[in-house]
Amino acid sequence: MSGMTEPVSFTGRLLVATPAMTDPNFDRVVILLLDHDAEGSLGVVLNRPTPVEVGAVLEPWADFAGEPPVIFQGGPVGLDSALALAVVPGEQGEEEVLGWRRVHGAIGLVDLEAPPELLAGELGALRVFAGYAGWAPGQLEDELKEGAWFVVDSEPGDVSAPAPERLWRAVLRRQRGELALVATYADDPSLN
Template sequence: MIEQIPAKGKLLIAEPFLGDPNFERSVVLLCEHTETGSFGFVLNQTTVLTLKDVIEDEIYADLPLHIGGPVEHNTLHFIHRMGTIIDDTIPIADDLYWGGDFEQVKSLLNMGKMSTDDIRFFVGYSGWGEQQLENELKQNAWIVTDAESSFIFQTPADQFWRNILRRMDGKYKAFANYPTDPRLN
């Protein structure tokens, strides 16, 4: 379903020729959208780092870190689909949650009760001030659609933008085949 109304639990898909290098060919999960602003994570920008590289605690799982956006790269965030098993978690959409008790997360990871199919970690985040996102939508910078946890956790980051567009109809499906730089076509 394609919409133009941003809301918690929606995906923002960057238009093929969005001029912002922070969001080129990005897909952002909106975790919060209010009158005062919006907050989310880029789902398809990876780093060479793992969780073990940024925390001092012992973690047995080797989980990759993603770049959540251009804001505060010194912060660590996570989304998951473990539900309320993790205390203080915030529901985003069906089977999709944000944050929670990190001590519980570490225990679940170390006991093997959580894997990369259940959780994704981010350094930094994406943020918009009051009416900023709405203005970008009026400029057709983003396509808005529903988030599905299975797609989020099972689609490789380097295929995310194209694959989500391929699932859509009409011109959006055609966008998936647009070259990154049309001058090279």
């Protein structure tokens, strides 16, 4: 059919909550989109560390966890499930690493059922997430129209940022133009 355009995929990009975001689950979050297509969207919150150490839940993977070596709350859905991300250097199209599936660039999902030794020589810092953020078909697009999210490019270091509490500001600060100014937005606007 002519006139039909393929929807733009945001897989591998970041959703950065705007100050207008009113849902407390997503206040000042940075989400890496792992999947975005006609079926809906799925991502993980990169900046919500929990006090739970990776070794307390997934002991075989503890030595691979980046700083801080804790489980992150990936979102409000499926908190009883875990998924892990890691950076594996190399170019798209190169042979995939067993136990790791490329999501975008050097960022990929780790199969936590695989023996860690399979990946030992390949992985950059591992980050483990309990739960995820999910959207039904069209839901994320509606939230974008409402101004709830900024969509920006991700960088491999976002996945393993050693100071996740500063990631929201850091991601905004590296943007060009007016978007960088949003990084200076006060945590509590009533204090201005």
